[in-house]
Amino acid sequence: MGGDVDPETVAENLAALANPLRIRILLALAETRRPSWEHRGMRYSDLRSAVAVEDGGRFNYHLNELRDQFVRGAEGKYWLTTAGSRIVDQVYARTFSGAHEAISGPVEWHCPAGEARLDATFEDGILTVSCPNHGVLFDMRLSFTAPRGRDLDELFAWANRRALWYLESVSWDVCPHCAGHFEELTFTTRSLEPDTRLETLRWDTSTMVMAGLRCRQCGVSFRIPAFHYALTRAPTIAFLHDHDIDYRTLELEYGSPSWACESEVLDDGVVIRFAIDDDQLEIELDSELYTRSYRRTSLTGER
Ligand SMILES: [Zn+2]
Ligand SMILES: [Zn+2]
Structure with a gap:
C-alpha cells in the first residue's frame, strides 16, 4: 500500500513537528495569510516576537528544525511551504486536537422507501445519515470543526455538495484523496x-x-x-x-x-x-x- 511512499522519510519529517513552539511558529507564519490569501514572508524579528521566545538560540534551533520541509526563508524573511500550510489548515480544523464533539438527531429528510424520518450523527469527523428501517444511507468525512455554528441539516447539505465535488473530481480522472x-x-x-x-x-x-x-x-x-x-x-x-x-x-x-x-x-x-x-x-x-x-x-x- 502507498506505492512509492517512504515511511522512514515521512516519519522523519513529521518528527520535526513534535514540539509546541514549532507549532506556534507555523501558526504565527499563517497570520501572514490573513490580509489576503497570498504567501507573504514574515520578517525574522516579527516572527520571533509573535511567538514570544526570549532565548534567541532556542528560537533559532526550533525554526531550523522546521526549515525546508515546513518553512522556507530568504533575505531575512520566512514563509510557510505547501506542507507547512497544509499542517496549519489541519491544526485549525482541529484534526490533531484530540477529543471531538459528537452530535446526533433527526434531519429534515425522509426515507425515499417509506415515511421514516432520517437521523444523522456526526462523530469522529464523519457525518452518517441513516433510516431507522434501512440502515445507513449516506456517510462522508468532514472537518472536525464542521459542526461549529451549523446544525445537522446544514452539515448534510454541505456533505452532499462535497460528494458532488468528489464526483466532478473522479470524472476528471483525479482522485479526490491523492490526485x-x-x-x-x-x-x-x-x-x-x-x-x-x-x-x-x-x-x-x-x-x-x-x-x-x-x-x-x-x-x-x-x-x-x-x-x-x-x-x-x-x-x-x-x-x-x-x-x-x-x-x-x-x-x-x-x-x-x-x-x-x-x-x-x-x-x-x-x-x-x-x-x-x-x-x-x-x-x-x-x-x-x-x-x-x-x-x-x-x-x-x-x-
Ligand atoms: Zn428507509
Ligand atoms: Zn488516490
Whole structure:
C-alpha cells in the first residue's frame, strides 16, 4: 500500500513537528495569510516576537528544525511551504486536537422507501445519515470543526455538495484523496427493490448501474451509481434547472421524490434516463464518463 511512499522519510519529517513552539511558529507564519490569501514572508524579528521566545538560540534551533520541509526563508524573511500550510489548515480544523464533539438527531429528510424520518450523527469527523428501517444511507468525512455554528441539516447539505465535488473530481480522472489516476472504469448492475412510483413510465427500475473506479496511487475505490455522474453534466444541470431544481442542492444517496431515473449498461458506456413530470432527458456517457449524446423529450408533445 502507498506505492512509492517512504515511511522512514515521512516519519522523519513529521518528527520535526513534535514540539509546541514549532507549532506556534507555523501558526504565527499563517497570520501572514490573513490580509489576503497570498504567501507573504514574515520578517525574522516579527516572527520571533509573535511567538514570544526570549532565548534567541532556542528560537533559532526550533525554526531550523522546521526549515525546508515546513518553512522556507530568504533575505531575512520566512514563509510557510505547501506542507507547512497544509499542517496549519489541519491544526485549525482541529484534526490533531484530540477529543471531538459528537452530535446526533433527526434531519429534515425522509426515507425515499417509506415515511421514516432520517437521523444523522456526526462523530469522529464523519457525518452518517441513516433510516431507522434501512440502515445507513449516506456517510462522508468532514472537518472536525464542521459542526461549529451549523446544525445537522446544514452539515448534510454541505456533505452532499462535497460528494458532488468528489464526483466532478473522479470524472476528471483525479482522485479526490491523492490526485492519482484511476484504473479503467467498470460498470456493474445492482438489483433494487422495484419502485412502483415509476410504473407509468414503463421503465425498468429494478436495477441500477454502478460505476466502479479504483485509484492507482492510493487504492481508494469508488462504487457509485452511474446516474450520479450524469447529474454533474451540463444537459442534466439544465434539465433540472428548467424544473426549478438546483443540482448543487441534490441529496445524492437516496434519490428524490421530485424526479425519477433509470440506467442501462451499453457495450461502451451507460445510458441514463431522467424524468420530471412529463419531461424526459436521456443522456449517454461513454466508458470514460464523457457525455456522448443527450436527448430531451416530452410525453405531452408540447416541448
Ligand atoms: Zn428507509
Ligand atoms: Zn488516490
